[in-house]
Amino acid sequence: MEPKHSAESITVQEAARFLGVSTKTIQRYLARGLLTKVKEGARTLVLVSELDALNVSESGGRGQEKRSVAVPHRHAGSQDPILLARADYEALLLELGQLRKERELQGEFMAAVRELEERIAALQDRLSTIQNRLEAAESSVSELSRKMSEAGRVPTGREGESASTKLPKPWWQK
16 A cells, blocks of 8 residues: 555555554554654654564564564674664663663762862871871970989979879870
């Protein structure tokens, strides 16, 4: 049957005659996404290329169709397209979407890791500076102690106690 409208689309009634099914069956195919609906004004048209690809199984009759989508495949120099079932094609699209989302999340994670590494490096620099200042302060205290002992003055702790008396450790060092 030749389409009357364009080389690309025909009406639902023409599609039903083309496949040898009822218009209700074509409408079911459209509702399930087995065929693509093309609106031209108030008219609903169906793509002829999809009708050719729609295979209704003869043994099971209506409802056991399988629609295929051509996907280019380059394997060992082959340029032949591989036909995938629509369900397989949609599953691959879903998986592709998930992989893209995972890649986006991984990028965000890596950015956070880089930020944390920069913060750790800054904190390590700060810690090194504080340790240097502490060592300088300890050196100053020991130098001051040495000078006082040479001068004959013994530094005292609490009211009359000598510096040699051990003080109890603070609670955080126990």
